[in-house]
Amino acid sequence: MILQANNISCRRGERLLFSNLNFHIQSGELMLIEGRNGCGKTTLLRTLAMLRQPDEGQITWNDEPIDKLAEEYRQHLVWMGHHNALKGDLTAIENLRVATCLNNINCSEDELWTALETIGLYGYEDLPTRVLSQGQKRRAALAFLLLSQSKLWVLDEPFSALDVKAVDFLQSIIRKHIEKDGMVILTTHQEVALMSDKIKRVQLDAL
Amino acid sequence: MFKTFKTILFRDLTLAMRRKTDILSAVFFFIIVISLFPLGVGLDKTVLIKIAPGIAWVAALLASMLALERLFAGDYEDGTLEQMLITPQPMTVIVLAKVVAHWLLTGLPLVLIVPLVGLQYHLSGEAILVMMMALLLGTPILSLLGAIGAALTLGVRGGGILISLLILPLYIPVLVYGSGAVSASLIAGESQAYLLLLGAFLILTLLFSPIATALALKISSE
Numbered sequence: 001m002i003l004q005a006n007n008i009s010c011r012r013g014e015r016l017l018f019s020n021l022n023f024h025i026q027s028g029e030l031m032l033i034e035g036r037n038g039c040g041k042t043t044l045l046r047t048l049a050m051l052r053q054p055d056e057g058q059i060t061w062n063d064e065p066i067d068k069l070a071e072e073y074r075q076h077l078v079w080m081g082h083h084n085a086l087k088g089d090l091t092a093i094e095n096l097r098v099a100t101c102l103n104n105i106n107c108s109e110d111e112l113w114t115a116l117e118t119i120g121l122y123g124y125e126d127l128p129t130r131v132l133s134q135g136q137k138r139r140a141a142l143a144f145l146l147l148s149q150s151k152l153w154v155l156d157e158p159f160s161a162l163d164v165k166a167v168d169f170l171q172s173i174i175r176k177h178i179e180k181d182g183m184v185i186l187t188t189h190q191e192v193a194l195m196s197d198k199i200k201r202v203q204l205d206a207l
Numbered sequence: 208m209f210k211t212f213k214t215i216l217f218r219d220l221t222l223a224m225r226r227k228t229d230i231l232s233a234v235f236f237f238i239i240v241i242s243l244f245p246l247g248v249g250l251d252k253t254v255l256i257k258i259a260p261g262i263a264w265v266a267a268l269l270a271s272m273l274a275l276e277r278l279f280a281g282d283y284e285d286g287t288l289e290q291m292l293i294t295p296q297p298m299t300v301i302v303l304a305k306v307v308a309h310w311l312l313t314g315l316p317l318v319l320i321v322p323l324v325g326l327q328y329h330l331s332g333e334a335i336l337v338m339m340m341a342l343l344l345g346t347p348i349l350s351l352l353g354a355i356g357a358a359l360t361l362g363v364r365g366g367g368i369l370i371s372l373l374i375l376p377l378y379i380p381v382l383v384y385g386s387g388a389v390s391a392s393l394i395a396g397e398s399q400a401y402l403l404l405l406g407a408f409l410i411l412t413l414l415f416s417p418i419a420t421a422l423a424l425k426i427s428s429e
Contacts, residue, residue, distance in 0.1 A: 049293060050293070051289060051292065051293070051428060051429065052428075052429040053429075071295045071297075072295075074293055074294060074295045075295040077293060079289070079290070079293050081286060081289060082286075083285055083286025083289065084285070084286060085285065085286040085287045085289065085290045086285065086286075086287070087218070087222060087281075087285065087287060088285065089221075089222050089225040089226055090218070090221065090222065094218075094221070098214055098215075098218050099290065101210060101211070101214045102211060102214065102215075102290070102291065102294040102296055103294050103295065104295060104296075128225075
């Protein structure tokens with residue numbers, strides 16, 4: 001499995017964020033997108049998640065353009081943006097149920113409850129998510145990662161709002177995913193000790 | 208695909224049930240408009256019977272537009288719309304499920320309130336039936352067309368008014384044929400032609416609206 005970006009450039013309104021960007025990521029690799037605020041990290045990730053088209057260039061998955069693959073590519077993809085993608089009036093378990101169903105993940109009720117317990121929300125699973133704290137909401141959103149079988153994770157600042165224990169836990173989930181030949185692309189502002197030997201870094205500032 | 212439809216339908220219905228104010232406002236608006244007109248226009252029976260179809264339809268139209276802004280706005284704001292665009296499910300199915308939920312909450316209740324309208328406007332039993340039939344065919348059209356407007360104006364300031372401006376031209380045929388059906392049955396007892404036309408409209412919008420709406424949502428989320 002290989003995701004490749006060929007000469008992509010993105011604009012935001014009138015502003016050219018970056019151009020002629022080339023990189024690729026394979027199974028078992030982790031890629032960190034770096035750069036100061038406003039340099040286009042989120043825009044790049046959204047482009048990789050197929051939420052928007054690159055203004056120039058092409059992105060391919062196993063040498064096929066992702067816009068041609070469409071649903072097939074999306075089956076391999078998990079996207080976590082700044083929003084938690086939780087409905088405040090639904091409980092954590094209900095949110096997870098909808099998310100797994102929409103992503104063709106066949107899991108039993110028990111697995112849903114276990115995932116929420118593992119992520120640290122034991123006792124909070126059947127409260128409407130609007131009453132949870134910011135950190136708990138993030139955890140509820142991250143519970144989906146435990147159940148997803150998709151290879152490519154595109155995470156935009158996944159560590160924000162998490163406490164130290166949760167940061168450790170998320171790092172271990174990411175590590176396990178890489179070990180199982182998964183791929184992770186992420187941005188983070190925090191000094192997070194990810195496995196240093198297999199990290200690829202893409203500096204958007206330098207372009 | 209049917210599983211996706213069911214999941215989204217139940218999700219939206221559950222959300223609406225937990226926040227009853229949103230749905231009830233559309234229904235109450237309809238009742239208020241219907242009830243205020245006889246007070247303002249006077250209680251002359253012949254006048255009331257003549258204006259009943261038009262008023263019921265305009266009230267249904269406005270009530271439907273009231274509730275449209277929230278169709279996608281909630282999902283857009285909390286990021287769930289993004290996730291729906293990313294899933295491997297066809298967006299048209301998700302859109303259709305949301306529109307059906309919207310209609311069940313804001314369109315179908317209006318159909319059921321028609322006998323109340325009939326009482327206040329001295330309509331005959333047959334006219335009430337025709338009005339129910341017309342609204343049953345017409346309110347889904349309003350929801351389907353309105354969804355396109357709601358999708359196009361996502362995230363735009365002053366969205367509510369913009370939706371109305373975009374959608375009103377499309378609503379007008381529905382209004383004309385819908386109230387025409389009831390007027391025709393009152394005058395000549397012959398409303399079939401109007402109802403058939405409404406039915407055709409419904410089929411047409413059922414085919415095209417989800418596609419147009421899904422495309423508009425994709426554009427609005429970029």
